[in-house]
Amino acid sequence: MLTINVAVLLAVIVFFRLRRRTEARSRFDEKMTVVIVLALGVLLAPTPVGQGILEILGQLASGVTQASR
Structure with missing residues (x-):
């Protein structure tokens, strides 16, 4: 069975749309x-990756x- 992480799928969609x-x-x-990027942000925010990005942006x-x- 193949599982697809929704956040990864949205990140790929955003990448191709912005190209x-x-x-x-x-x-x-x-x-x-914009809607897709906001949805991606909502999905990433509670994850450890999202928290790391938030910390890096805060330091910056x-x-x-x-x-x-």
């Missing part, structure tokens, strides 16, 4: 990409804030 040229996208296409934001002082 397309910007001029070739309609407004609906852009809105769908903290570094930028300290550098601007």
Whole structure:
């Protein structure tokens, strides 16, 4: 039996959608990409990978804030 992780599937879909040229996208296409990315974020947030990404982004934001002082 083959199982597919939904988060991995959404990540692949986002990757291929973002590879397309910007001029070739309609407004609906852009809105769908945003919805898919938000769904991916909701799926990743509670996982250890999502927590690691959150920690890295927090450290990066903290570094930028300290550098601007």
